[in-house]
Each structure stands twice: as C-alpha cells, then as structure tokens.
Amino acid sequence: MFTDLPAAPDEVRDLWDSSMAERVGSMLDRPHRVAFVYRTPDTSTFRYRVANTVDALNHAPGDIGAAWFCDDELRALTRIVPELDAIVVARYPWNAALRELVQSADRHGVPLVFDCDDLVFDVGFAELVMSSLGKDVDVNAEWDVWFAYMGRLRASLDACRGATTTNSVLARQLAAHVEDPPAIVPNVMNRTQQAYSRELLDAKVANGWRRSGPVTVGYFSGTPSHVRDFAIASPALARLLDEDDDVSVRIVGYLDDLGALEPHRERVEFQKFMHYVELQRSIAEVEVNLAPLSHTAFNICKSDLKFFEAAAVGTWTVASHTPSLDDAIDDGVTGRLAKAHEWDGALREAVALARDPRAYAERATAAAEVAHRRWAWDSVAEPLTRALEPYLGRRTG
16 A cells, blocks of 8 residues: 555535525626536536536636536526526436426527436436446336436436537437537546645655555445446455455445455455545555446446546556546556456456556556546536537527
C-alpha cells in the first residue's frame, strides 16, 4: 500500500451547494442559456452529467451560461423558459411538472435534449437491466418498478429533439428515438476532485512511490448492484490470495458478498461508502484497482470513469473489456484489459508490477498524465458546447 499521502480537504463545497437564485443569476449573465433538469442532486449521475458539466460550461470562455434545477424547482423554471435556448433533460422520468415544462418549451420554441448514461430508456431492456443489477426477475414488484421507471424515461426522451450520452454504444441506441444525431459528451472529474488527485499523485512521485506492507488490490463498488461484476474477478483474486501471502484486498462501498473470496475474508479490509473526494485517497493508497464488468448489453454501455479516477492518482487498473474502457486504456501501457479467462494472469502481472517501483512509476505516471489531460474538469466544455450549438439562439420569446 502507498504511504504518506496527503489527507483529503477538511471541507469540500460540492458544486450543488448553491441556491436557485445564484444558479439562475449565473446562467442569465451570458447571452445563451441552457437549463439542466435532474430529479435530486446525488454523487453519481447528477455529479457527472449535470454538476460537472454545468460548472465546466460556466467557467469556459464562451457565450453559454448553464444552471441545474431539481424536482421542486421545475415549476419555477417554467416561468423563465422564454429566456432559455435549450433544456437538457438529464435522466429525468416523466411527471406532471416535466410535462408543464415541456409544454412551455414547445410554446416558446425552446428545444429539449435528453441526456442519459445508462441503457434505461427502453422497456425492451428491462429484464436485462434487472438481471444485470442482480434484481429477482421472479418478483412482480421489481417489474413494476423497472417498467415504470424506464417507461417514464422513454416518455421524457420522446419529448426531446436531441440527445447526449457518454459513448457510441448508447448513442446508437438513442439515435432511433430522436430527430437529431446524438452527441457524445464524456464523463470527467470535477475541479476539486482533480486538484486533490494531482496532490496525491505528486506525493507519490515525491516519495519515490514508497509503499509498505502487502500489495493491496482495491475494488470500489459504489452501489450494492455490483455483486455480479465483482464475481468476474473474485475467483481469480481468490486464487491469487491462495498462492501469494503478501497480497491483501480493500473493498469500498456497499459490497459484502465476497463470493469466491469468502475464505479469505480476514485479508479483506472493508471501508464504508465515502465522499467522492475522500475516495480518491483510498484509491491512491492501493496498488491495483479492479474494474470488472459482466458482459451484458447493459454493462457494455458503461463509461470509463472507473479507470480515469484511478489513473489520476497514479493507481494501476485491471479492467474488463467494454467499448469505453477499450478506448480509454492503452493495454499494458496505461492499464490492463482482461477478458474473462485472463484475470488470473492480469492480476499476477499487476502484483509483479507493483513490486517493481521503477516500472510501476513509469506506467502509472503515463496513465496519470493522460487522465489529467483527457478527463480534466474543464475538458467537457468543448464537446458539450458542440452538442448544444445547433440549439442556441432559436428561442422565440
């Protein structure tokens, strides 16, 4: 495990710690105005698809001002629709407040753009999504929940002219439902997250990549739905622990079902779900980050964030093949891509790499520089501006 890393900032002001008046004021300060709507602020989809993007737009040179609005603000937003150029409906399920907003947008010629980061807008994929998330498909209540949720998202999508998403796979799925070609707007870090990640990386470099104790393999699960994904790597990880006494495991988040790793539970450190900035230190401490994904149509739509958030702090990643991860990782250079039968070898290689400070530093530093450039907090402004440009300046007032 890497040592002597700087502690996370004592106080982190989240990008969504602001009043509606502040947000509206910032948006209206610029000639082109785009409103993002989302159910309620959270540290997952909202952070990546709304808060980070709004912040990047507002700090980029240009004419676009942006603001986000949540459930109890939609009717207030309806009153300023004539001032808007476009509305981005970010994974917002259809309801009465959204219907009123859409009707107002139609009256004033304000186009709507649907943003989604998962394959959850077509009920034809409901059973696949349920299965991928480990839901019991024999429980009727699960069908009620997922058909309702995905059906409402589809209704929201049907009200939109265009779409934005995280990768080409989802873009192809969305293309059948919107008039304009969907645009790809990647996930990125935010300002505070990237700045602290740079501190952690710089500390590793300054310390000569000093580490102590066993090589630690980390899995940062995020949600309770990742049991099936972890099962892709856990048998190989268990075999690694069988043969190597100087390897340990760290699991952060909600995962408690260790599967094949259960006989080694005493070598597993559990950390509770934590703030996303603090999480960067936990990732930075481990030598190997795991990003396994079961091969389903749902998972191949996942983005590359599990790689770039680890790369940014100088931690090596072993990941499953998906279109996004294949595009993000230069296999063997900035990380390791593993097919289902390759996890044993990939994990052994990663542990051997961790024990070679010079080789590890060379590869981890290369990956980090790519991460800080390609997924920088402000890098999303350019693709998002391109995606929004067709809709700017068309409001009729």
